[in-house]
Amino acid sequence: MITPATPKSWYLPSKPHKFCPGCGHGIVLKALGEAIDELEIQDETVFGCDIGCSLLAWDFFACDSTQTHHGRTTPVMVGIKRTRPELVCIGYMGDGGGYSIGSQHLVNAAVRNENVTLILVNNTNYGMTGGQMAPTTLPGQKTETSPYGRDAETTGNPTKGPEFVAALTGEGAYVARGTVSKYKQLKRFIKNALKNQIEGKGFSFVEILATCPTNWRTNAQQTWHFLEDEMEQYFPVGELKSSHGKGDK
Ligand SMILES: Cc1ncc(C[n+]2csc(CCOP(=O)(O)OP(=O)(O)O)c2C)c(N)n1
Numbered sequence: 001m002i003t004p005a006t007p008k009s010w011y012l013p014s015k016p017h018k019f020c021p022g023c024g025h026g027i028v029l030k031a032l033g034e035a036i037d038e039l040e041i042q043d044e045t046v047f048g049c050d051i052g053c054s055l056l057a058w059d060f061f062a063c064d065s066t067q068t069h070h071g072r073t074t075p076v077m078v079g080i081k082r083t084r085p086e087l088v089c090i091g092y093m094g095d096g097g098g099y100s101i102g103s104q105h106l107v108n109a110a111v112r113n114e115n116v117t118l119i120l121v122n123n124t125n126y127g128m129t130g131g132q133m134a135p136t137t138l139p140g141q142k143t144e145t146s147p148y149g150r151d152a153e154t155t156g157n158p159t160k161g162p163e164f165v166a167a168l169t170g171e172g173a174y175v176a177r178g179t180v181s182k183y184k185q186l187k188r189f190i191k192n193a194l195k196n197q198i199e200g201k202g203f204s205f206v207e208i209l210a211t212c213p214t215n216w217r218t219n220a221q222q223t224w225h226f227l228e229d230e231m232e233q234y235f236p237v238g239e240l241k242s243s244h245g246k247g248d249k
């Protein structure tokens, strides 16, 4: 029997995972698992996930894990890190959790240059609750609560998280935006973010553009088209702040 290659840090009894077919979360969590393996940090990693589809990852890793209230993963991970600085603390959240209800935590943790790593999955909607408009919904994009398409005149422009986090953070922070369509680059960004924390340089933040075919109501071809031709045009992929050599586009 052929078995797929799985990161050592994955918790195998919880597989196959619970995400919808075609969901980007699984790709992100594979890259994160491989990054944890390659950096050999499984035993000192604490993984914290938010409410939203990210909560389906509560038992994803064979690492200490915690699951928080919607939008509250950032302060929980900051608290753990401040208490046990030798641990590697990773917060995992959606764009609703990170940029809407949890935005004040993101802003203040970034300003204070807290030494944690946040991974935020941007799928342009509130996935778990059925596809409502999120801060990242694109102009004109139809969702359950923007049935005629998002009107930027009345609802504002989509949040560009890495851009504002890069502007808020000081020396030593690491900020990047990756996409599930560029796996090797995505894993490199996640590893750079984790190394930043391990080296004690301060806040690290990676937003990842990811697919949600269930709420987008797209087939495979349409899903990939929306990710690569719409999302990646609006949200440029690359490193925005890094002390690991030249910024990677
Ligand atoms: C305090 C609070 N408010 C609202 C909710 C309802 N709720 C659950 S998941 C969710 C949205 C999740 O969207 P996102 O954070 O973008 O993650 P995704 O599901 O897309 O991965 C909301 C509003 C909640 N659980 N708790």
Ligand code: SF4
Residues within 6 Å of the ligand: 018, 019, 020, 022, 023, 024, 025, 053, 123, 127, 128, 211, 212, 213, 214, 215
């Ligand atoms: S609803 Fe969307 S984000 Fe949630 S598991 Fe399904 S495809 Fe993934």
